[in-house]
Amino acid sequence: MNEQLAPAVQECIDACDACATACGQCFAEMTGKASHNDCPACCIECAAIARLCSDAMARNSPFAKQLCALCADICDWCASECEAHDMAHCQRCAEACRRCAAACRSMAG
DSSP states (O other): OOOOOOHHHHHHHHHHHHHHHHHHHHHHHHTTSOOSSSTTHHHHHHHHHHHHHHHHHHTTOTTHHHHHHHHHHHHHHHHHHHTTSOSHHHHHHHHHHHHHHHHHHHHHO
């Protein structure tokens, strides 16, 4: 029997997956480029927690709320770092991180 996820949970999973993808793309674009802050290192941290968070929600982990709270904090950090750069990929990453942070905060309660 395949149970349907609640719409808010699915929206958060989608936001986490989009964030992880954007962070991976940003990291790839920034590799070898000079940065005055923690971008692209923040992208690796953010992608990892976003994927973990997505997986935890999909399996209804008892720790999903705590992971979502941590994910929101890491997404905020990554968004701040990436939005400090003018490059389009950094701006897309920052936007995806902000959406993920908002969705995760809602899930964390």
